[in-house]
Amino acid sequence: EAVSGAQLIAESLRAQSIEYMFGIVGIxxxxxxxxxxxxxxxxxxxxxxxxxxxxxxxxxxLTGRPGVCLVVSGPGFLHALGGMANATMNCWPLIVxxxxxDRNQETMGAFQEFPQVExxxxxxxxxxxxxxxxxxxAVIEKxxxxxxxxxxxxxxxxxxxxxxxxxxxxxxxxxxxxxxxxPVSTAECSTVSEAASIIAHSKxxxxxxxxxxxxxxxxxxxxxxVDLCGLPFLPTPMAKGxxxxxxxxxxxxARSTAxxxxxxxxxxxxxxxxxxxxxxxxRFQQDVKVIQIDICAEELGNxxxxxxxxxxxxxxxxxxxxxxxxxxPLKYPSNSEWWKRLREKISTNEERSKGLALQKLLPxxxxxxxxxxxxxxxxxxxxxxxxxxxxxxxxxxxxxxxPRQRLDAGTFGxxxxxxxxxxxxxxxxxxxxxxxxxxxIEGDSAFGFSGMEVETICRYNLPILIIIINNNGIYTGLxxxxxxxMLKFGDPATCVPxxxxxxxxxxxEIMSAFGGKGYFVKTPExxxxxxxxxxxxxxxxxxxxxxxxxxxERKKQEFPWLTRSNL
Numbered sequence: 001e002a003v004s005g006a007q008l009i010a011e012s013l014r015a016q017s018i019e020y021m022f023g024i025v026g027i028x029x030x031x032x033x034x035x036x037x038x039x040x041x042x043x044x045x046x047x048x049x050x051x052x053x054x055x056x057x058x059x060x061x062l063t064g065r066p067g068v069c070l071v072v073s074g075p076g077f078l079h080a081l082g083g084m085a086n087a088t089m090n091c092w093p094l095i096v097x098x099x100x101x102d103r104n105q106e107t108m109g110a111f112q113e114f115p116q117v118e119x120x121x122x123x124x125x126x127x128x129x130x131x132x133x134x135x136x137x138a139v140i141e142k143x144x145x146x147x148x149x150x151x152x153x154x155x156x157x158x159x160x161x162x163x164x165x166x167x168x169x170x171x172x173x174x175x176x177x178x179x180x181x182x183p184v185s186t187a188e189c190s191t192v193s194e195a196a197s198i199i200a201h202s203k204x205x206x207x208x209x210x211x212x213x214x215x216x217x218x219x220x221x222x223x224x225x226v227d228l229c230g231l232p233f234l235p236t237p238m239a240k241g242x243x244x245x246x247x248x249x250x251x252x253x254a255r256s257t258a259x260x261x262x263x264x265x266x267x268x269x270x271x272x273x274x275x276x277x278x279x280x281x282x283r284f285q286q287d288v289k290v291i292q293i294d295i296c297a298e299e300l301g302n303x304x305x306x307x308x309x310x311x312x313x314x315x316x317x318x319x320x321x322x323x324x325x326x327x328x329p330l331k332y333p334s335n336s337e338w339w340k341r342l343r344e345k346i347s348t349n350e351e352r353s354k355g356l357a358l359q360k361l362l363p364x365x366x367x368x369x370x371x372x373x374x375x376x377x378x379x380x381x382x383x384x385x386x387x388x389x390x391x392x393x394x395x396x397x398x399x400x401x402x403p404r405q406r407l408d409a410g411t412f413g414x415x416x417x418x419x420x421x422x423x424x425x426x427x428x429x430x431x432x433x434x435x436x437x438x439x440x441i442e443g444d445s446a447f448g449f450s451g452m453e454v455e456t457i458c459r460y461n462l463p464i465l466i467i468i469i470n471n472n473g474i475y476t477g478l479x480x481x482x483x484x485x486m487l488k489f490g491d492p493a494t495c496v497p498x499x500x501x502x503x504x505x506x507x508x509e510i511m512s513a514f515g516g517k518g519y520f521v522k523t524p525e526x527x528x529x530x531x532x533x534x535x536x537x538x539x540x541x542x543x544x545x546x547x548x549x550x551x552x553e554r555k556k557q558e559f560p561w562l563t564r565s566n567l
Contacts, residue, residue: 023070053083074112212269241400387443416449
């Protein structure tokens, strides 16, 4: 009995429990998508390979099993590099399958010929081309296994065009079983007790929860640790909700103070990179003791020499710490000077935010808009957020109560991820938690990177709510009158500020064009009405275009997560 390359690829992916594929078909990969659907893999056809690759990577983070991004040769492959890099930087599993030119035309200047395996090495944990059709199942097993074992990341498989329709006899194929689940490793017992003793002696402890903790499903154990020991904690952006943001020990609203004065910091699947200011002064104490818990040995000791290193799975290692603290209980006193200082800072920061949120001026500012969004969106919705000010202020104003339900620009600070992430989250939610809504909050500039994916959302009828916070530009914009004045000076290419976008752009009409519902909003009342209508309608995709003050910015350094230079 004969089997084609395309069928073999689809069957092998299914055998490795792959459920979702995103991509754009064309020569030579169309048959692979058709074969994937035939074996029960869901195929979502996107409008740009970059967005397809972002979507596939988000599936990996949300489910722990990689999504597949399917692309054509040459330019199709190259457009997916952004998603590969973003997945690897965020440590998310991903499989990219790229068609490539026929083997017998190599070096001849074939259609879209490009050294794809070589180019893929820089962005992936593994970049391979099967040497024959017969070994495809083994190569796919290795790619899936590599993407999820150790520190997760992206893997690329190159499929020559002539493999796709070539038939071979099934008896000659090397079939393999599904790879085993990733092994869970624990830290050495001596380092666990050493870490526990450092925590017990600290005067100003701080837990920092990273998205590695979210990925390892460590929420129950971390919640126990926080409650048992009474420790203050700070989530990194995508770790929001591992312990709910409204937990009394969350010190996100006093972030700078917490980082600057802590004497012992426990890193739970978080890295001391730019997001945490490298762990260095003046943002941290010179002699801060860092206890580092990470799955990747090479990460341990980066930028700061740790006081204790616990190599292993965050969930398993947290359980080891819990066992240690059950032998020698630690309850950090809630009336300590440290807690007093943190609580004071939290309340002044929250008052300041509240003041800005309740301003009655029109056009609205970011804080007012987020205040109304927070009041009306479901508590358990999956939040996707990207933009500059939109993402930063949104992070501080919109709470997360559940793990793995905030997706944003991440470690790599990638703009353009929003709609791909939202589509992935909606596909996964449809199968696993159909009652959950996906709310995608975009800056107007961020939306532009992948705005045409609105058609994809409507085609698959995904009831995503997109909210665009529109300030007519990147960081800041111009109002319509200033824009008109500006044009009197000549060609916009020479006189319009590089951060400006066209004022009062009606992005909501893009949604209406494809059959979804669009709302153009200028006042708090209009915003509340649009939000209520969109949330009540659980079947239709909708887009709310919220016009805000083009000069509205975040409060000066209140949440100095990012400075301009590293946006």
